[in-house]
Structures are given as structure tokens and as C-alpha cells.
Amino acid sequence: MTLDLRVYRSRATSHAQATGLFGQVLGHEPVSAPGSGLTAAYWVSRIGPVPPGSGLTATTARLELMGRLLMPADTEPPDEVDLAVTDAVDALVTAYTGDLDFGDSVRNVDVLGAHGAPLQAQFGYATFQGGTTYRVATLTIPLIINDAWGQAYG
Structure with a gap:
């Protein structure tokens, strides 16, 4: 097995689209x-080995997919912005924990963080050129992939 970002990203974006909450779903930052x-x-965000899941012939990988949810901070009414972003995070975490193997493409979503940061969201703000400020939630979606890389002596 090799890493296949197209498959993982497609699965993540499909879940986002299925919620019906997003005007846009992008495959890039x-x-x-x-x-x-x-x-x-x-x-x-990151790719690396998972030593406890690896053996003498193959290395298990951890691919950290990031998902950023953005909404203009000046959206009216302002009290609804955090509610909308939090509801979207909840919908996605529900979707990802309900599809732990991402359609049989990974061993699992590392929900509880057995091999690094868990499935989680961090909230903040982002300002883009031109001064537009967005309320954001950045999800860490850790994927564990069995036997991503073969091991052999040359």
C-alpha cells in the first residue's frame, strides 16, 4: 500500500459536502x-512513521490531514458565527468518527490520539490580504495507514 492523498482528501471533502453546510469545499489551503x-x-500537514504499528518488512504511516472551516467574522448576526462554525465542526467530527476507515482506505482515523494529536479542532481567527477577517476552526484529522512503505536492505 502507498499513501494516496487523492483518496483521503476526496473522502474528507465528500463528508463535508454531504453535510450541506458549506458553500465551498476546497482541496487546498x-x-x-x-x-x-x-x-x-x-x-x-504532516506525514511520518508509526513505530508501534510497523514491523520488519513494512512501515505504518500517520498522515495528518488538516481541515479549516472559515466564515467571515462580520457575518450578521455576529452571535451566530460561532454557532455555525461549531455546528460544522460537530457535523464533521461525527462524520469522521462514523467512517473510521475512510471507506476502507486507511486503518483508522486516530480519534483518541494513540499515535499523536487526536481528531480535534482549534478555533481562532485568520485575516487575509485586504483585511478580511474570518472565524476559523482548524481540524486535525490523523489518518493511520498500514504498510505504507516497504522495508528492505539494499
Whole structure:
């Protein structure tokens, strides 16, 4: 088995689209303001080995997929912004914990963080060029992939 970002990202974005909450679902981290409404964006943050899951012939991998949910902070009414972003996080965490093997493409979503950071969201703000400020929630979606890389002596 090899790492297949297309499959993992497709699975993550499909879950986001299925919620019906997002005006846009992107397969990359936005470098400019994505516009109005709720947007979801996905990209890779880290890739590395999982020693406890690896053997003498193959290495298990941990791929950390990031999902950022963005909504303009000046959306009216302002009291609804955090509610909308939090509801979207809840919908995605529910979807990812309900599809632990990402359609049989990974061993599991590391929900509880057995091999690093768990499935989680951190909230904050992001400002893009031009001064547009967004309320954001950045999800860490840790994926464990069995036998990603073969091991052999040359």
C-alpha cells in the first residue's frame, strides 16, 4: 500500500459536502479570502512513521490531514458565527468518527490520539490580504495507514 492523498482528501471533502453546510469545499489551503458563507478547506500537514504499528518488512504511516472551516467574522448576526462554525465542526467530527476507515482506505482515523494529536479542532481567527477577517476552526484529522512503505536492505 502507498499513501494516496487523492483518496483521503476526496473522502474528507465528500463528508463535508454531504453535510450541506458549506458553500465551498476546497482541496487546498486558501491563500486569499474564500468569500462569504461557510467554507471548508483541506490539506496535508504532516506525514511520518508509526513505530508501534510497523514491523520488519513494512512501515505504518500517520498522515495528518488538516481541515479549516472559515466564515467571515462580520457575518450578521455576529452571535451566530460561532454557532455555525461549531455546528460544522460537530457535523464533521461525527462524520469522521462514523467512517473510521475512510471507506476502507486507511486503518483508522486516530480519534483518541494513540499515535499523536487526536481528531480535534482549534478555533481562532485568520485575516487575509485586504483585511478580511474570518472565524476559523482548524481540524486535525490523523489518518493511520498500514504498510505504507516497504522495508528492505539494499
